[in-house]
Amino acid sequence: MDLTPYVDHLRHELAVAANAGGDEARALAERLTAPLESAARLTLLNALSAASDEITRELAPGSVDVRLRGLDPEFVVTAPPAPETSTDSGPVAPPVAPPAPLAVEGDEGATARINFRLPAPLKSRVEEAAGQEGLSVNAWLVRAVSTALEPGGGAGRPTARAPRHGQGYQGWVR
Template structure:
């Protein structure tokens, strides 16, 4: 995503506002625009990171990471692993009809995300970080996927396909 048009628009708006103040205000605005460019980019990155954090909460166990490529952010979407279909190789046997299961309780998975404190020995944390980095995921996304896989009892899904340019050279995390 190219942030230049947004930064240029901010610079233009500052120049228009300075026009009303005369030559001194215009000169001051011109001196301020260069240092403000990096502050404006950082503020936009903070806003994008916060927005992607909200998207990730709704997408769990998938995730959306904001990576910085040069001066511009790039969004990396990691979809949740697709469950593998069950194939029964046994010969079918007529079974009595199972009763209809009761509806799930009202507090069942409604897509909301809960925050927990998770204490992990340092050696396991390092291994989890290495495994997440090897798959191009954040540690949180990797842990959510691992817990989901463990609870579902299914095979671990293949890691998502990565673009030819990604090559593990990206950065993930939050900017403050």
């Protein structure tokens, strides 16, 4: 998506507004347009990123990602996987619906960005699992975290670590 027409439109609107203020305002607007271009592009990218997050929440388990190519954003749409059909006459299990995104009281629809560091082998496994399900890594991680935090979502998993006894550990193993 080319952001240049939108930035040019903003520059034009600033010039029109400056014309009403006379020669000094026009000169000031001309000096401000170059530094404001990068701020306008960044603001548009933030708006597009927020929009893709909203769309991804509605499209789950599909997703929409915004990637930057040079100065222009590019949308990458990952469609939800199509339900599998069976060729034999046996019953077909209905697809499992993904958990609904968790809503925090008073903060509906807001998203937060975090840095998440994984060991390289685990990152590879996450990427592979996301690819097998036709999801972006971000959408897969959001779904995994949502599932783990839902009541009963982490079935069989303890909510706290098992206590240590001597030199050994006691608890569950997968």
